[in-house]
Amino acid sequence: MTKRKKIIRYIQLTLFFLSLILIYFTYYYEKTPTGQISLQEENQNQKKNTFENVEYTGVDLNGNRFIIKSQNAEFELNTPELINMKIMNATFYFKDGKVLNIYGDYGNYNNKTFDIEFRDNIRADYEKDLLFADNLDYFNSKGLLLIYGNVESLGEKGELTADKLIFDLKKETLDISMFDNAQIDVKLKR
Incomplete structure (x- = not known):
C-alpha cells in the first residue's frame, strides 16, 4: 500500500470510530439533562x-x-x-x-x-x-x-x-x- 492509501485508511477508520462514539452517546448513553432534574424536583413538590x-x-x-x-x-x-x-x-x-x-x-x-x-x-x-x-x-x-x-x-x-x-x-x-x-x-x- 502506498503512503497515500494508508493515510486515507487511517482517516476513514478514525471517522468510523468517531461516528460510532457519536451514535453511542446520542442514542444509547442515558444521561439526565439538567432540565429533567428540575422536572423531577417539581414532581416531588407536586405530590x-x-x-x-x-x-x-x-x-x-x-x-x-x-x-x-x-x-x-x-x-x-x-x-x-x-x-x-x-x-x-x-x-x-x-x-x-x-x-x-x-x-x-x-x-x-x-x-x-x-x-x-x-x-x-x-x-x-x-x-x-x-x-x-x-x-x-x-x-x-x-x-x-x-x-x-x-x-x-x-x-x-x-x-x-x-x-x-x-x-x-x-x-x-x-x-x-x-x-x-x-x-x-x-x-x-x-
Whole structure:
C-alpha cells in the first residue's frame, strides 16, 4: 500500500470510530439533562395538593351533622383521604339541637372514616361549658371522643382538671383519668 492509501485508511477508520462514539452517546448513553432534574424536583413538590379555606361536611355514625373548616389544608397524592389541616375548627350539630364547636391549631381529617384529630391549643364549646386540652381525637367508627394532655374544663356545674377524658358516645359514658396516678381535680358548684 502506498503512503497515500494508508493515510486515507487511517482517516476513514478514525471517522468510523468517531461516528460510532457519536451514535453511542446520542442514542444509547442515558444521561439526565439538567432540565429533567428540575422536572423531577417539581414532581416531588407536586405530590401534595394544597388548599385554602377548606370546608368538609358529613354525617357521623349516630346521624349527627358536622362541618370541618380549615384555613390551610393539604394531602399527599398517594393518600388523598388523609387531609392535614392548619387552623381548624369543627362544628357538630346533635339531634337534640345542641351544638359542639371544637378549635385547634392543626390536625388531620380522614374523609373516608370521618375520624378527626386536633392538635395544640384545643378549645371546645358545648352549651355554656368550655374545655381546653393539648389533643382531641374523634373516632367516628368507634363512637369515641378522646381528649388528653392538660385537660381543663370550666362550666356552670364546676371545674375539672385531668390528663385524659374518654367519651363513649354510644354508651354516653365518661372516663376520667390521670397519667401519673395523681388525683383528679373536680370542683362542683351548687
